[in-house]
Amino acid sequence: MIINSRFFNRSELIGFIALAAILFVILPLSLDVFRLNLVAKYLTYAFVAIGLVLCWGYGGILSLGQGVFFGLGGYCMAMFLKLEASSVENTKIQSTPGIPDFMDWNQVTALPFFWQPFHSLTFTIAAIILVPGLFALIIGTAMFKRRVGGTYFAIITQAIAAIMTILIVGQQGYTGGINGMTDLRTLKGWDIRPDHAKVILYFVEVVLLFACIGIAQFIRLTKLGRILVAMREQEDRVRFSGYSVANFKIFAFCMAAIFAAIGGAMFALNVGFMSPSFVGIVPSIEMVIYTAVGGRMSIFGAVWGSILVNFAKTSLSESFPQLWLFGLGALFIAVVLAFPNGLSGIWQDHVQPRIDRLLASRKSKPKDGWNSVADGAPAE
Amino acid sequence: MLIGHQPKPFLLAVEALTVSFDGFKAVNNLSFYVEENEIRVIIGPNGAGKTTVLDLICGKTKATSGSIQFRGKELTKLKENQIVQTGVGRKFQTPSVFEDLTVFENLEISYPRGRTVFGSLAFQRDSAVKQRVEEVAEMIFLQDRLDTYADQLSHGQKQWLEIGMLLIQDPELLMLDEPVAGMSVAERAKTAELLNRIIKDRSVLVIEHDMKFVEDIAHKVTVLHQGQILSEGTMEKVKNDPKVIEVYLGH
Numbered sequence: 239m240i241i242n243s244r245f246f247n248r249s250e251l252i253g254f255i256a257l258a259a260i261l262f263v264i265l266p267l268s269l270d271v272f273r274l275n276l277v278a279k280y281l282t283y284a285f286v287a288i289g290l291v292l293c294w295g296y297g298g299i300l301s302l303g304q305g306v307f308f309g310l311g312g313y314c315m316a317m318f319l320k321l322e323a324s325s326v327e328n329t330k331i332q333s334t335p336g337i338p339d340f341m342d343w344n345q346v347t348a349l350p351f352f353w354q355p356f357h358s359l360t361f362t363i364a365a366i367i368l369v370p371g372l373f374a375l376i377i378g379t380a381m382f383k384r385r386v387g388g389t390y391f392a393i394i395t396q397a398i399a400a401i402m403t404i405l406i407v408g409q410q411g412y413t414g415g416i417n418g419m420t421d422l423r424t425l426k427g428w429d430i431r432p433d434h435a436k437v438i439l440y441f442v443e444v445v446l447l448f449a450c451i452g453i454a455q456f457i458r459l460t461k462l463g464r465i466l467v468a469m470r471e472q473e474d475r476v477r478f479s480g481y482s483v484a485n486f487k488i489f490a491f492c493m494a495a496i497f498a499a500i501g502g503a504m505f506a507l508n509v510g511f512m513s514p515s516f517v518g519i520v521p522s523i524e525m526v527i528y529t530a531v532g533g534r535m536s537i538f539g540a541v542w543g544s545i546l547v548n549f550a551k552t553s554l555s556e557s558f559p560q561l562w563l564f565g566l567g568a569l570f571i572a573v574v575l576a577f578p579n580g581l582s583g584i585w586q587d588h589v590q591p592r593i594d595r596l597l598a599s600r601k602s603k604p605k606d607g608w609n610s611v612a613d614g615a616p617a618e
Numbered sequence: 619m620l621i622g623h624q625p626k627p628f629l630l631a632v633e634a635l636t637v638s639f640d641g642f643k644a645v646n647n648l649s650f651y652v653e654e655n656e657i658r659v660i661i662g663p664n665g666a667g668k669t670t671v672l673d674l675i676c677g678k679t680k681a682t683s684g685s686i687q688f689r690g691k692e693l694t695k696l697k698e699n700q701i702v703q704t705g706v707g708r709k710f711q712t713p714s715v716f717e718d719l720t721v722f723e724n725l726e727i728s729y730p731r732g733r734t735v736f737g738s739l740a741f742q743r744d745s746a747v748k749q750r751v752e753e754v755a756e757m758i759f760l761q762d763r764l765d766t767y768a769d770q771l772s773h774g775q776k777q778w779l780e781i782g783m784l785l786i787q788d789p790e791l792l793m794l795d796e797p798v799a800g801m802s803v804a805e806r807a808k809t810a811e812l813l814n815r816i817i818k819d820r821s822v823l824v825i826e827h828d829m830k831f832v833e834d835i836a837h838k839v840t841v842l843h844q845g846q847i848l849s850e851g852t853m854e855k856v857k858n859d860p861k862v863i864e865v866y867l868g869h
Contacts, residue, residue, distance in 0.1 A: 461732055461741040464723050468716040475714040478676060479728045479783065481738075482701035489735045 245455065249590060253450075253538040258262035261444045271433040278440045278508040280548035281447055285501025287529040287540035288447075288454050289494030294526070296463060297490040298470030299387070301615045303395030304498045304525045306402045307370040309517030311382050311499025313406075314369060316512035317353060318362040319422035319430070320414075344411030353412075359426060367496055369415045372497035379490035385484075387473075396519055418513025422506065430507060447541070450497050456562070457493065466490055484575070498525075498561035509512075527570045533582030542581055628687075629654050629821045630675070630791055635684035637674060644670045646845040648684070655706070657822045659832045661856075662842035663866050670824045671842070672793045676708040677701045677825075688791065695781035699733070707789030711796050713776035717769035721760050721779060724768055725751045727782035743764045750786060750809075758782035758812065778812065785816055787821065792816070798831055810834060829867075841866060 246254055265277055287305050293299050324338045330439055332342040337349050357359045377398065381391055406413045414420070420432065429435055457463055465486055469476045477483050506512045515521065524547075532543020547569070555562040630652040637645045645667045649787040652658050660668045673679040675686055677698040686693040693701050694756060702708075703743045717722050729750060732741035755761045763771070777797060784792055797813065798806045810831060813822075817835070826832050832839065832853065841848040842865070849859040856862055 247663065248739065457739070460739050461726065462738040462741075464719055465727060465738055467718050468724075468727055471716050471718055472714045474678070474710070475780075475783075476727070477698045477749075478678075478708050478710075480699050480730060480733045482697070482699045482785065485735050486738075511679055 243285070245459070247333050249586075250455075251540070256537055257541060258448065261447075262441075263474050263577075266437065270383070273437050274440055275436045275508060276552060277545065278436070278443055279505065280545045281541070282501040282505040282508065282532065283325060283525060283528055283548060284447060284541040284544040285450055285504070286494075286525045287532060287544045288352075288450055288537055289497030290526060290529040291534060291540045292454055292457060292466070293490045293494035294529065295536075296458065296470065296486070297487060298390045298464040299487055299491060300526070300579040301395045301491065301494065301522075302392045302519070302526060303397075303399040303402075303517075303522050304494065305517045305522035306395075307495040307498035308502035308505070308510070308521070309375065309402060310370040310373060310405070311366045311502030312506045312512040313419070313502075314362055314365045314499075314608075315503035315506035316419040316422060317356040319425060319506065320419045321349075321353065321356055322425070322427075323423040338414070338419070340414040340419075341411055342418070344415075346411040350412055366499050370495040370499035371492050374492040377413050378491040379484075379566055382484040382487040382491075385407060387541065396522065399517065399519050399522045403514045404584060406514040406517060414513075416514060418511055418515070419506075419512045420513075422510050425507070436508070439508050443508060446500060446504065450500065451537055454493075454497075458537070462489070462576065464484070478601070524566065527565075527566060527573075529580075531569060531580050533580030536581060536582030539580055539582030539585075546581070621857065627654065627655075628652065629689065630823075631685075631687040632671075632675070633687070635671075635674060635681055635686060637670060637679060637682045643713065643845050644786050644802075645674065645796070648845065648847060650840055650847065652821050652823060655821060657817055657824070657835055657837045659824045659826055659836040660840050660842060661826065661829075661832060661866065662848070665844075666842040667845040668842055669795055670845075672708060672795055672823065672825065675701075676706055677795065678708075679696075702787065702789075703730075703733070706789035706793065707784040707791070708793045709780050709784055709795060709797065710857050711799065713773065713780050715771075715776050715779045715783070716766060718767065720765050720767055721755065721771070722751055722764040723788050724779055725754055725782055728786045730787050748827045753781045754786045757785065757815065759808065761817065774801045777801065777805075777809070781809075781812065781816070791823065793822045795825045796827065797824065798826065798828055806831070 261281075266274060269277065273534070282579065283529055286308055287366070289306060290301070293301060320338045324336060326336040329335045329337070329339065329342070332339065334342055334347045337346065341349070356365070377395070381387075381394065386394065407416050411413075424430060465476060465481060469483055469486060473483055476486075505516065528547050529540050530543070530546040531547050532541065533539030540597070547566075551562060573580055579586070621823040632651070633649045635645055635648045636643060648667075648671065650658075660671065662668055664854065670679060672680050675693060677693065677696060681694050684694070688701075688704055688706060691704055693704070693706070694703070716727070719727070726743065726747060729747055731747075732738045751764070755764055758781060760771075760775060760779060762781065763775070768776065771779060781794070781797065794813075798809050801809060806828075812836060824835070836853050838851065839853050840850045840860075841856055841862050848865065849856050849862045857867065
């Protein structure tokens, strides 16, 4: 508790406890497995959003290509699952048994070399982190060392997202094309499809999510977190204080990529397939919207943004499928114009002060440090 | 590293420095030398290339040709952050401080430790850091405002904060671009006092228009005009130089 109260200030601690209670207890008890699995799907985007809080909210680097990293993580996981589902026994009706079905349909007769290592789960887990991490490192180094930033960087990341989609769709024999990788069945022999497996996967995901929240919070509290904020405002001053701005940007971008990839891998596990429709420009922009709605300076806000916007998306697109995209656009405009700090900003500016006043009026003596709450709040 | 037997151990040697922007030579074949513990003021009319000279030394602008040697190191080949690490500090004309951070955090970021990515992750706010930050905060008259966010500070206080951020780096060469511009009379006096205190034990390169201020602090004055040196020497000598009177001091 003492460690916690240093790691989180009071309002963050409340946010942490509330989120933990809701995700670990309330939702699993109150939702049926189908709805819980939907929440698991929403939460995969929360990983991306947390990464965007660091990269965009703190570092000021807007990436419109997080879907690429989400996809890389997801495809790495899906490749492992697909290989396991394509045992010789399962695929004996194919002309080449033992390779994934879509390869067989596309006249591929042997497993490509880059698929081979994905027989190993250890390799797969390493690849989920390293492939997007290295890819982000290469993009980041190429861009930030040349001082490409701001809008130009956003446009380039968006182009990369488009290229990635085209590549995946075009290389149908190796990637499953537009349909993606479907019919994922087991993880090391453990069936991921039945209800009890979905519940377990949900909990695994929530644990990982809290681990990522912890890492993000740790980074935020170190000097590196403050340098990110400093860099967002006065890049030159940071440079002339002796820091290599490019290296810090690369770090933030890589962390965001790795978080997104973990989300993608959990997506493949929880949803049971992976397709290019989660990689391209539209999903990448949606991920930025989740972060903006939740509050780009708030780690917990990012989680809430992902859950709530996706919940709205599911409910609205069930009833008015055509209206959803307009709704999403309107939501983004509204957030940018009226609430630049998103839900967490609304909470801090309007809800928190009222709670504090209510509590303060009940107690005759306010405690020490009562006023420090607002100071250290996430959206500073 | 015995260099004492050489004729003149310059701290900074700028030689044949030229920078051209699309053919326009903002600095043209400029040479000057700054000694240890010297306070050099650069003056000159608008557009003379004063700020560009500082930009070139600190690496913000790349030189077209010429050399800048600092303690024997060629600065034109280094990146900005490497130049800072060799001991050159630069203050910008408009106060550039981190407004979303507190005064303490602003100073802490400038503290010369943990400047790499992983170094900054492992950086601990220990007593040495706190002591140094408090020490510098007192010098720049902000000791009571350590927890204030920098956007709450007045223009003058921001200027002081930026000077403080340079001080905490402890550079051997301090470059100040119009440190008293936009300040009230009272702030000006305080800044002069502050500068007089911090320029001890280091060399300083200052751009300033305030002649009274220049006279107070300068050991030597360099007058720039159209990217070239018009005159150089003591304030007394420069003031009486007919060329200087014509292009600059005359009006």
